[in-house]
Amino acid sequence: MRPIEVVDRLGRWSSGRGPLYVLLAARLRQLIDDGELPPGVLLPPDRALAGALAVGRTTVVAAYDLLRAEGRITRKQGSGTRVAGAPRSGQVEDAPVDPIFLDSLEARDDDVLLAICAAPGDPPPQLAEAFARIAPELAHVTDDIGYYPYGHPALREALADRYTARGVLTGPEQVLVTNGGQQALSLLAHALVSPGDQVLVEAPTYPGALEVFREEGAVLRGLPVGLEGLEAAVRERRPALAYVIPTYQNPTGSVMSALARQRVASAGIPVIEDEVPADLRFPGEALPTPIAAYGDSVISIGSLSKSIWGGLRIGWIRAAPPLINRLARLRAVHDLGGNVPTQLAAVHLLPLLDGPALHQTLKTRHDHLHALLVEALPTWQIPTVSGGQCLWVRLPHGDGTSFAQTALRHGLAILPGSGLDVTAASDPYVRLHFRAHPTDLTEAVHRLAQAWAAYHPPTDRVHPRPTIAI
Incomplete structure (x- = not known):
C-alpha cells in the first residue's frame, strides 16, 4: 500500500x-x-x-x-x-491475535470448543427464581419512569452493605450500578484517561482492560503481578492511574497480601481494583479485604457476570461521591440507566456469592482440569490456584500464539499469553479456564493433547525454561 x-x-x-x-x-x-x-x-x-x-x-x-x-x-x-495476520485467502499460521476475542462471545456453528471466555456456561436455577420473586414488585410500581443513571436504589444499598460488611464503610452514594464490569472499566477509562496518559497495569492482566485503555489512547506500562515497583514507576512516569486485580488475578490466580494492598493504596495515584474474580474462591478460602479499605484514592469495580452468569449484565463501581456523580452524568449520556428488573433480581442473587455451591463447583472443576492436564501433558508447567477461573500454563517450548493456531485446527480455541501482556514476557503461556462442564473440560484436554503432538513451533520463537515458574 x-x-x-x-x-x-x-x-x-x-x-x-x-x-x-x-x-x-x-x-x-x-x-x-x-x-x-x-x-x-x-x-x-x-x-x-x-x-x-x-x-x-x-x-x-x-x-x-x-x-x-x-x-x-x-x-x-x-x-x-x-x-497482523495472513491475507484472507492465505493460511492461518499468522492469524492476528484479537485481544478481546469478540468472536468468542458469540455462539459458533462449527465444532470448535471455546476455551477463551472464562464465564459460567449456563445460568443457575436461582436466576429464574429471582425474576419470579420480583414480578410482584414490578406489578405495584407507580410514579416511576424507570431511569436510574446511578442504578436502582435497592441494589445500590445492597452493594453498599456488602462492602461495609467486608470492612469498607460504604454508603449508597458511593455506588454506581453499570451494565457489567466491562462498562464500569469503560466509564472509568473515559473519565480518567486522556490520549498519551500512562496507565500502569500488571503483566499479564485481563485483556479486556487493556483494550479499554487503548481505546482512550493510553500508553500502557507493565509491572509484575501485584504491581511490584509501583512506587518507583509513579515517581518516574507520573501515570494517570494504575489498574490491578488483587484477588485471584486474571490470569495467574494470585492473591495480593494485605501488606501489598496497603502499599498499592498509598501510591498517591488513582488505583482501579478489579474485584470481578474476588468472589470465585474455593471452599475454606477467606474473602480478602479490598484495597479500598486502605485508601480513599482506590476505585473498586465488581460484577455478577463471572460468578452468576455472563448474560446477567450487572456490574458496579465503588468510589468517592464526586467521581460517582461524574460517572453517572457520563453514563446517562450513553444509555440513561440499566435494566430495572435485572437490578431488582440482582438484589436477591447477591447472597449466592457467599454460598457453598458456587465455591465447591469451582474447586471441583479446577481439580478435574488440572488432573487431566498433568496426566496428558506432563511436560507443561501447570500451577494450581486457590480460586478464580483459569490456569496460567507455561509451554515447555514454542509460544502460545502459534500453539493457539495449532489448537484451533484441532477444534479448540484457547487464549495465548501474548494478548494479556504489554511487556511481551508471556509469549510462552496460554490461559485455560475451568468454568466449563467436566465433559467439555475432558474433551478440551483431549484436543489439547492432540494439538501438542502435532505442534511444530516457529524456529524464531523458542523460549528458555525459567528458573521460577509463575
Whole structure:
C-alpha cells in the first residue's frame, strides 16, 4: 500500500489531545479493527509515511511500536511492516491475535470448543427464581419512569452493605450500578484517561482492560503481578492511574497480601481494583479485604457476570461521591440507566456469592482440569490456584500464539499469553479456564493433547525454561 493511500484513509488523525504518535496509533488501530487495513497489508516504511504525513520519523516508529506490542501489526527485517495476520485467502499460521476475542462471545456453528471466555456456561436455577420473586414488585410500581443513571436504589444499598460488611464503610452514594464490569472499566477509562496518559497495569492482566485503555489512547506500562515497583514507576512516569486485580488475578490466580494492598493504596495515584474474580474462591478460602479499605484514592469495580452468569449484565463501581456523580452524568449520556428488573433480581442473587455451591463447583472443576492436564501433558508447567477461573500454563517450548493456531485446527480455541501482556514476557503461556462442564473440560484436554503432538513451533520463537515458574 502506497503512503498516499494510507494518508487518505487516516484522514484528520492529528485532531485531538495527546502526543502525535499516540494519536497516529489510535487512528491506525481503528482502521485495522474496522477492516479498512486488512490482514497482511503492507504498510509504508517509517520514512515514507513520515514524509507523507509531514511528521518526524520517530513519530511513525513510536506509533508502529505501540501497534506491534498490541499484536495488530508485525515488523520484520526484510519484509516490512504489515497488518497482523495472513491475507484472507492465505493460511492461518499468522492469524492476528484479537485481544478481546469478540468472536468468542458469540455462539459458533462449527465444532470448535471455546476455551477463551472464562464465564459460567449456563445460568443457575436461582436466576429464574429471582425474576419470579420480583414480578410482584414490578406489578405495584407507580410514579416511576424507570431511569436510574446511578442504578436502582435497592441494589445500590445492597452493594453498599456488602462492602461495609467486608470492612469498607460504604454508603449508597458511593455506588454506581453499570451494565457489567466491562462498562464500569469503560466509564472509568473515559473519565480518567486522556490520549498519551500512562496507565500502569500488571503483566499479564485481563485483556479486556487493556483494550479499554487503548481505546482512550493510553500508553500502557507493565509491572509484575501485584504491581511490584509501583512506587518507583509513579515517581518516574507520573501515570494517570494504575489498574490491578488483587484477588485471584486474571490470569495467574494470585492473591495480593494485605501488606501489598496497603502499599498499592498509598501510591498517591488513582488505583482501579478489579474485584470481578474476588468472589470465585474455593471452599475454606477467606474473602480478602479490598484495597479500598486502605485508601480513599482506590476505585473498586465488581460484577455478577463471572460468578452468576455472563448474560446477567450487572456490574458496579465503588468510589468517592464526586467521581460517582461524574460517572453517572457520563453514563446517562450513553444509555440513561440499566435494566430495572435485572437490578431488582440482582438484589436477591447477591447472597449466592457467599454460598457453598458456587465455591465447591469451582474447586471441583479446577481439580478435574488440572488432573487431566498433568496426566496428558506432563511436560507443561501447570500451577494450581486457590480460586478464580483459569490456569496460567507455561509451554515447555514454542509460544502460545502459534500453539493457539495449532489448537484451533484441532477444534479448540484457547487464549495465548501474548494478548494479556504489554511487556511481551508471556509469549510462552496460554490461559485455560475451568468454568466449563467436566465433559467439555475432558474433551478440551483431549484436543489439547492432540494439538501438542502435532505442534511444530516457529524456529524464531523458542523460549528458555525459567528458573521460577509463575
